[in-house]
Amino acid sequence: MNLTTTIDEKSAKAPGPFPNGHPSVLKRKVGVLLVNLGTPDGTDKKSMWRYLREFLSDPRVIEMPKVLWYPILYGIVLNTRPKKSGENYKKIWNTERDESPLRTYTRAQAEKLSEALRDLPDVVVDWGMRYGSPSTESAVNKLIAQGCDRIVMFPLYPQFSATTTATASDQLFRALMKIRAMPSVRTVPAYYDEPVYIEALARSIEQHLASLDFEPEMILASYHGIPKPYFERGDPYHCHCVKTTRLLRERLGMSDKKLMTTFQSRFGAQEWLQPYTDKTVERLAKEGVKSIAIVNPGFSSDCIETLEEIAGENAEIFHHAGGKNFSHIPCLNDSAEGMAVIEAITRRELMGWV
Structure with a gap:
């Protein structure tokens, strides 16, 4: 004999009937x-x-x-x-x-x-x-x-x-x-390694680069930094960032000479994750690189760290050190x-x- 009883799912979840005077219950x-x-x-x-x-x-x-x-x-x-x-x-x-x-x-x-x-x-x-x-x-x-x-x-x-x-x-x-x-x-x-996320980043980069009147010699994937001791205590953030950049390289067909990982927004005197974005931007310009772009894969939305620090401060650093063309690639935002x-x-x- 089949003793399995089939219960209608909606009936099983039905909240009522309630006794008189029971307060109203919102639909779940x-x-x-x-x-x-x-x-x-x-x-x-x-x-x-x-x-x-x-x-x-x-x-x-x-x-x-x-x-x-x-x-x-x-x-x-x-x-x-x-x-x-x-x-x-x-x-x-x-x-x-x-x-x-x-x-x-x-x-x-x-x-x-x-x-x-x-x-x-x-x-x-x-x-x-x-x-x-x-x-x-x-x-x-x-x-x-x-x-x-x-x-x-x-x-x-x-x-x-x-x-x-x-x-x-x-x-x-x-x-x-x-x-x-x-x-x-x-x-x-x-x-950080979801295919839909990597594809969205890649497309946003491709679309932005196609809109420029110059070709960047180098693209920096700049992530918000954390103090190095946090990483040494087990925070997986650095590993996640590096993997995101690697997957982006593979999707875009770029080498590590074209697309590299850097870290920004350090605070205080202790060492943070390196290489630092601002120091890298300055170094590249002094080494003769004339055109760069920066993307921020660690930010879902543009904010003070991307719009002011990257598009503003780092652009100034690059130009002051001898660079010519600088572009900030917008975050995914609500695109x-x-x-x-x-x-x-x-x-x-x-x-x-x-």
Whole structure:
């Protein structure tokens, strides 16, 4: 005798009927939460101080005992850096929306992903920041208020680092610790070697190079750096970056003499991952290289580090050292190529829930 009983899936998940007086229950939904690094609310000193305090107080970012770091942070850094950082943000600020480009692009990515997933009516998309606003906690609360009892958190960092991906997860779970009816959660893994990501990067590079009136002699794949001791303690970030560049070379048919890995945005006196982007740019120019381009595969969206540091500061360094042609290749942002990556990975991570 066949004792297997077939249960209609929709009936098994049906929430009712409820007893009289039972509070209304929202239809169960799945939330998708895009999370990026963060942004100040303005370029003024107060906004920059608030943002930098939150960012630089994160023990994942600064792995130094508070008793040693906080006197430096509050005594020196937060008294000098906010003004300088504010001036740099002013150079790239989205004045039309009065916000940073990172916030503009992250919002656009969420809106376009929501539209792309319109065939999944029980999926709700929102976005938040690890530092600054909108906060991860506020985004989680919005999803829960819409009936989401499951959440897929998508950290928009292609390569994993404890300083980025891990701290985004930390912040998500801090928010969940305050919720009694806590939703189930999945976190999207790093996608540094995903074929859809490599293809999107390659196409964006090819399209940009085709638009130039010069051919770069060298292309730098510049990633945000981390202190070398973090790597020595086991952070896989360096390995992920190197693999992304290698896969890009293979896809583009370039050698390591044409496309090389460098690291930018170092902070403090300790050694960071090398080679440094700014030093490499200067060296190449002094060696007679006249034309270069820089791409930022570690950033899902253009931000202060790509628009001001690379397209601004490094262009000046190159020209000052004797270089002639410099071009910054935009990040994937909310382009068709960039959205193809986010959508493909999101749909995969939603499997079994929708």
